Amino acid sequence: MRYDLVIIGAGLAGMSAALAAVKMNKQAVVLSKGLGSLYSSSGYIDLLGYYPTTEMKPVLNPARALDVLVEEKPDHPYSLVGKEAIREAFTDFLSISREIGLAYSGTLDENILMPTAAGALIPTCLYPETTGKKITEAPVITVVGIEELADFYPDYAADNLRHRLKGEVKSVWASLNIKVKRELNSFDIALALENFHVQEALIKELENKVPRNSLIVIPAVLGVQNWQQVTKTIEKALNCDVLEVPTLPPSVMGYRLAEKLQQHLKHKGVDFITGHPVTHVKCSGRQRLEVGISLGSGKLKKIQGDSFVLATGGILNEGLLACPGSIKESVFDLPIVNDLLHVDRDFFSLKAQGLSLAGVAVNSNMQPIDIKSGQTIYENLRAAGATLAGYDPFIEKSGNGVALASGYKAGKLAIGA
Amino acid sequence: MEKTQVVVIGGGATGTGVLRDLALRGIDCILLEQNDLATGTSGRFHGLLHSGARYAVKDFSSARECIQENQIIKKIAPDCIEDTGGLFIAVKGDDPNYIKSWLENCSLADISIEEVSPSDLLQTEPALTKDISRVYMVPDAAVDGFSLAAANALSARNLGARVKTYSCATGFKIEKQKVRGVYVIDRYTGQEDYIKCEFVVNATGAWAGQVAKMAGIGLNITPDKGVLVIFNHRITNKVINRLRPPGDGDIFVPHGSVTVFGTTSQTTSDPNDSEAAAEDVLRLLEEGKQLFPGLDKMRLIRAFAGVRPLYQPDGAGSGREATRDFFLIDHDRLHGLEGMISMVGGKLTTYRLMAKAASDHVSKVLKVDKPCLTDKEIIYPPIPKQKEYDNKQLCQCERISSKLLDLAVKDKVRFTLNDVRRLTRLGMGPCQGTFCTFRAAGYYHQSRSLKAAEANKLLKEHIQERFKGSIPVLWKEQAQELELTRGIYLGLLNLERLESDNHEI
Amino acid sequence: MKQVQEANLDYCLKCSTCHTQCPVVLNFLPFPGPKHMGPELERLRLSKKQGEVLKIDENLTYCTNCKRCDMACPHGVKPSYYNIKNKAKAKTAAVQKFRDWILAHNYWWGRSASKVPRLGSFILKLAPVKLVLKTIGMADRDFPEYKGQRFKPKIQKEQTQKEQKGHKKQGEQKKVLYFPGCYASFNQPEIIQAAVEILEAARCQVEVAPSGCCGTPLLSNGFLVEAGSWAKRITAVFLEYIEKGYKIVVSCPSCGLAFKDEYRDLLAVEQSELLSQHIYELFELLAEEENLPFEIFNKDKAKIKGAFYHIPCHLKAQGMGFPGAHILKNTVVEDLLVEDSFCCGISGTFGFKREKQDLAAAIGGSLFNAIKDSKVKMVITDCGTCMVQIRQHTCLEVKHPVLVLKDFLQTQKGGK
Secondary structure, eight states: OEEEEEEEOOSHHHHHHHHHHHHTTOOEEEEESSOOGGGGSOSOBOSOSOSSTTOSSOOSOHHHHHHHHHHHOTTSHHHHHOHHHHHHHHHHHHHHHHHTTOOEEOBTTBOEEEEOTTSOEEEESBEEGGGOOOGGGOSEEEEEEETTBTTOOHHHHHHHHHTTOSSEEEEEEEOOOOOOSSOBOHHHHHHHTTSHHHHHHHHHHHHTTSOTTOEEEEESOSOSSOHHHHHHHHHHHHTSEEEEEOOSSSOHHHHHHHHHHHHHHHHTTOEEEESOOEEEEEEETTEEEEEEEEETTTEEEEEEEEEEEEOOOSTTTTSEEEETTEEEETTTOOOEETOSOOOOSOTTOSSOOHHHHOEEOBOTTOOBBOTTTOOBSOTTEEEOGGGBSSOOHHHHTOHHHHHHHHHHHHHHHHTTO | OEEOSEEEEOOSHHHHHHHHHHHHTTOOEEEEOSSSTTOSGGGSSOOEEOOSGGGTTTOHHHHHHHHHHHHHHHHHOGGGEEOOOEEEEEETTSOHHHHHHHHHHHHHTTOOOEEEOHHHHHHHOTTSOSOEEEEEEEOOEEEOHHHHHHHHHHHHHHTTOEEETTEEEEEEEEETTEEEEEEEEETTTOOEEEEEOSEEEEOOGGGHHHHHHHTTOOOOEEEEEEEEEEESSOSOSSEEEESSSSOSSOEEEEETTEEEEEOOOEEOSOTTOOOOOHHHHHHHHHHHTTTOTTGGGSOEEEEEEEEEEEEOTTSOOOGGGSOOOEEEEEHHHHHSOBTEEEEEEOOGGGHHHHHHHHHHHHHHHHTOOOOOOTTTSOOOOSSOSSOOOOSOEEETTTTEEHHHHHHHTTTOSSOOHHHHHHHHOTTOSTTTTTTHHHHHHHHHHHHTTOOHHHHHHHHHHHHHHHHHHHGGGOSHHHHHHHHHHHIIIIIITOGGGSTTOOOOO | OOHHHHGGGGGOOOOOHHHHHOHHHHHOTTSOHHHIIIIIHHHHHHTSOTTOOOGGGGGGGGOOOOOHHHHHOTTOOOHHHHHHHHHTTSOOOHHHHHHHHHHHTHHHHHHHHHHSHHHHHHHHHSHHHHHHHHHTTBOSSOOOOOOOSOOOOOOOHHHHHHHHHHHGGGOOOEEEEEEOHHIIIIIOTHHHHHHHHHHHHTTEEEEEOOSOOOSHHHHHTTOHHHHHHHHHHHHHHHHHHHHTTEEEEESOHHHHHIIIIIHHHTTOOTTHHHHHHTEEEHHHHHHHHTOOSSOTTOTTSOOEEEEEEEOOHHHHTTTSOOHHHHHHHHHTEEEEEEEOSOOOSOTTTGGGBGGGHHHHHHHHHHHHHHHHHHTOSEEEESOHHHHHHHHHHHOSEEEOHHHHHHHHHHHHHHHO
16 A cells, blocks of 8 residues: 555654645555553643743743744754744644544643642643633632542642642542442543543532632543533532643543544544554665554565654654663664763753653754764655654653644655645 | 660661560660661662572581571561572583582582472473573572561560661760760751660671771771662562572572562672662673573663672672671670670571571670570561552552551651652552652652642652662663653653742743 | 563553553443553562462453554553463353353354254244353344355356466466355355455455364453464464465454464464464455456446445454455445444454443444444444444444455446
């Protein structure tokens, strides 16, 4: 089978490239070893939370901070993607998000602060519409924990939030009366809350504990499919606003985004071949012709394409492989910038970790380049997302932003738009 | 000021063993430990309860002691032991003459030996090399140093002894060439105190030289660093030794769900030197591959180092050459200082014997005519070995429930998650605390009514400590795990900016 | 399991992505899910004494072996391997064991029932029989109907030989051994006829393997030893053909997956690796050889308007993409909806178990809804038991893609 665009990697960067392809009615395939880390992510599309990275205070206007970043850090993926393309990717995403039934709100010009499960505040610029409530402005906040859930502690979160909010912060536990003989994660609770009776149980538990008109901060467990309706039901019954907080993996907010995007792309004719890594590559001169995935016991499925986008992720998702003493790119063995492991021994350091900074160097066409000569390695290969060098998404709070913008640009250029 | 008959310094196996032995003889005693129990060498070794076979050729008297103690410990501390049995494996090319003298000496030392056919062995231990020439089964076992020290301390405490952790001895009160008491500082509060006593037992292992120095005595301790690694899963069901003269990378010990593999031997100047380097790990793997060819494909979860308290009475051998025997140093006889002894050398397997020697000496000095009873009664760690399956597991890798978390801190005013980990195995699985640290901090915040800052500190310290141990093995899965952990604690929870992020918007 | 796979649990980072993709978790909260039952507990099982089982392993009977966890894992863990391996060890009630044994041995039942097909199907519908089935834990539901086994596909030997000469210029004729599997053999023999005709039209020299079971039902019910000896015998036969230059072609996704992956990974059959290199799903072969038995863009021909292609889990798991769907979409069906997101719930024998029947229906719920929402009149799917399940729950016509293609070829011929 021959495709217009072969995308390797099913995370946000890969799907973003696929979005660009289907927009131009091109036939794309997404090949991936597994489902990618979007399922573990917050579901926020953060552009830039802190700049410079060592800054303690959050960026208020990410678009303006981006201007400075582009000036100061020419090798940062954002600088290579360019401000215009970033804005286009974000704007397109906002409109697609409505189309796929998971509407996002926000703009590039403002970060709003969201509570985290530990009770810190985290800046982001695009967020699911249902979470568009400003906790910093709420006069009364009630943090709700679910007794069946081991991944959220309302007192702890509230205690930390109290130190950084003006509003009054309370915390309560609610039992959903789910009796199964195992511990439940956020995804399980979200499944249970699809059920009307469980929603009722939650409302009943909270009726007398939550003051009217308060902002309810609750782990993101309000349904895997129908969270919009579940959120509304609870808001109406309790006369409160409800704000979901992303939790430890499996993250329901990440799941919703991943699944909705995937469904949308499948319906637009994108094939997803998941569960097998790309192990074979063939090229002619500076053109990539073919990739192959090894199936089961070693048989090779070959897939030809006009263009290729590499969006296999960083160290976490095995787009980059850390070996003793060096880092390698896992599909095409592309040259790596910062391949020597520099480890900052302070886990909570505000300096970027070597493991995150390392990656593939690209030019502004998102084509991987030779580090010394700056020359393009393959004309029809582009890279996007965490595979790229030069940024630490966890410190900057830029992971999904870079994935979305670089994926979109790589996809767009790859199909020749 | 407190008063007691004997102050034992050092909360490892030996120190807690002495404490229990003395308490069983009705002697009032206090234990001082600068950190938590078993944070020194007793918690930083391969966890092998020697049968003695390893020392049969080179250190015969150690071998004899080991096999005797091996049988006693299995009997008195069943919950701290996993009686896996051990194998000595010779591969093609190993010296047959060594095997011969090894067999002779094992038999002389009364170490029971049973030859196993290599092909039978490969059925149950498929990961082993096919190049095995000879295999012998010995009564080696796995021992948990953390719970052994905790069990000794618990038993002593039940007999009236006092245990002070995070309490550092800072000096001695010496009058008329006799130790009268110990100055101590509480490492949490910084509060200084003095304990009046009649006798001091220095059981600080690799730190013995430093402690003796506070009494003005020079002790020739050469701390010898041994690096060990931990594999994510059980790659063998028995202790595996290489049948050759003891060297680097020839011991594998299955421990619950993981495998500990070591060691190296390298003289160091600092007993606190517990850091392993990636080069040490790679060297170990090279050695280990001779027994397990697929070793470099298996997931390493961390590496650490322990420091052996080697003692050279006449400055003879060091490292692998130094004796594994233990010594009771009577400072009265040797240095003219009354009221203090130091226990040095030795190994965990013979800790009870060391404790007995010390306690016999102390009893004689204090004129207490009571026999040693430590080989009679069974001791139990605070956390039972058989964990029941509980729904509310906060650590899924190692199945640690909230109930166990309660149990682990029951008698503690202050604790770190690391202390909890040593008792329960919290955070010792493949994710190395990625998921359970947040849960444990949140759980204790509530159950122990901690302040937010205290819970944050519990969390951050534990993540940092787990991270530190993974640095020497930061490739493949553990590099991924680090990125996931950063994704959660920095990317999702934003904890790196928690303390100083008073967002005034 | 092979040693390589034993270390597979090392790859797990506990991200639980597999958990979110498990159709059983989605519909049955008590099931602890693939991450916990698989890599997480396997570490702890390794530290147990041999033969000792965890109580929680009783839950393994809920694993349908759909492989969606394996496909979801970003790091290559295969939770389903551990589930199957440990299913064999877990304790199950005696009655259930007996029932599972019966279901696992569908091959024998199929063979005996199809000797007297009408009687076989009739008996399954009798009230007293239903009562007995119920007592041993069979679901009260539609079972596939048994068809006569006498069926012998018409193979155009003479013609092919004639044609062979004509085609020699264009290259050697492909030799193919077609393995129909249980469902086609006993329940819908017309699939065999259709497959043979398509392959012949694609200029293959076809031989049909005798009816036999690939071993999947044995595997998913935890009868590993027996599955292993089946697999050995089949592998030996296939290898003889492979040596003679044959490709082995299947039309059943589960047979394909067993030959391609499971013989090696779960049963450690010798030479299974060689075998797997020569296994082709029928459409996979057509697509790969670019050797279609018809003109691709024959726009004149009337196409089927609107159909829903349900990709069975075991087809998706093979990682070859969806060649059947692509071929049908390009040639036979206009507006073909291809959907690989759902499990139908039946999972081979799973949905025939009484205590699992409702769960199986619930699992399939999303699929049935998607089919209903699409307002198509026909559903296409490769797997026999998927067909039974979808037919029962949607009351629509459900067809194997080879039948769809064969019918189209026939009308095309007729059109000429």
